[in-house]
Amino acid sequence: MEAYLDNSATTRCTEAVREVVVRTMMEDYGNPSSKHMKGVEAERYLREARETIAKTLKVHEKEIYFTSGATESNNWALIGAAMANQRAGKHLITTAVEHAAVLLPLHYLEEQGFRVTYLPVDERGHISLKDLEEALDDDTILVSMMYVNNEVGAIEPVAEAAKLIKKRNPKILFHVDGVQAYGKLPVYPKKLEIDMLSVSAHKIHGPKGIGFLYINDKVKIHPLLLGGGQQKGMRSGTDNVPGAAGMAQAAKEAYEHLEEHTAHLLKLKATMMEGLAKLPSVVIHSEEGSKSAPHIVSAAFPGVRSEVLLHALEERGIYVSAGSACSSNKKLPVSAVLKELHLRQELLESTLRFSFSAYTTEEEITYCLATLNELLPVLRRYARH
Ligand code: PLP
DSSP: EEEOOOOOTTTOOOOOHHHHHHHHHHOOOOOOTOOSSSHHHHHHHHHHHHHHHHHHSSSSSGGEEEESSSHHHHHHHIIIHEEEHTTTTTTEETTTTHHHHHHHHHHHHHHTTEHHHHHHHTSSSSSOHHHHHHHOOOEEEEOOOESSTTTOOOOOHHHHHHHHHHHTTTTSEEEEETTTTTTTOOHHHHHHTTTTEEEEEEGGGOOOOOOEEEEEETOOOOSSSSSTTGGTTTTTTTTOOOHHHHHHHHHHHHHHHHHHHHHHHHHHHHHHHHHHHHHHTTTEEEOSSSTTTEEEEEEOOSSSSSHHHHHHHHHHHHOBSOOOSSSTTTTTTTTTHHHHHOOOOHHHEEEEEEEEETTTOHHHHHHHHHHHHHHHHHHHHHHHO
């Protein structure tokens, strides 16, 4: 038996995604910038992909820009917007638990003379709106906040944060890293007053190496990639037609079945949390309810190092993450995000993340729980000697 419980790291493509990706690579493979029929055909795939994605967000298709994934989207949103708006101010705000694809561009901006405030979080991973309100000042030009934390599944108060930000100054830009939310929750940037939203396709059963950045038409932003002038000169580079078509197909499937998928994920999560709670000495970091994502359960297994447990599970065909798999920084023994939750060292070193997709089955969860039940006493005994 196999249980792939690492869907926040990446997901398997659906059959329909594979079909459209292969078709745009093998048959309709033109360059959308070419003037002949093959180009026009490829251009149609791009246009339709933009329309499909725009519809899922209830925004205009001209506000969708294809990128190579959320890392590029985040870099572009932060650096491009900071550079374009620096005359208005040099202060940026974010949370202490962002993905490296937000934190590192912000560190770069600090080196360029910007000032960044990192909002702390509570033990569940949530920021405090009061802290945000106090951090906003006359020099603030941009706030960047993740919608769902990729390691513990905390849902940040994006709607309330937007209200505070816009009340203080409607010109302050609000960027949201929506990677772990898009396709799992309804995300409507206009309603939520989100100016820029980053998304990656491979987290929603689309291909890797493609994503998008939603940019509200009114936002002033510089392009980062200069070249052939594709995408209205805002993001040069030959358009990734197979990627865009595959991502749109994945988005369509995710949003057509959103309620049904969410209900399924919540059931899986409940089974996982109940099962974990029955195991001796397990500390669950994630919570149930509206402040936590339906597809992520993070828990610590004191007495066993995460890596040891991860590999023991792997031997039984169960795939999970220690913290987050999105960072390839092998030198970091424990996750920087978990440290921000102020967990004691023993918990930091023994945490695993289990993440589900709409295609995860109850059997996979039950198999994982039964295997944990079997492995934990053995590994704990071994660790003590
Ligand atoms: N932001 C979050 C919250 C993520 O979970 C990830 C995952 O890898 C990223 C950004 C980066 O996405 P990608 O590696 O597809 O560029």
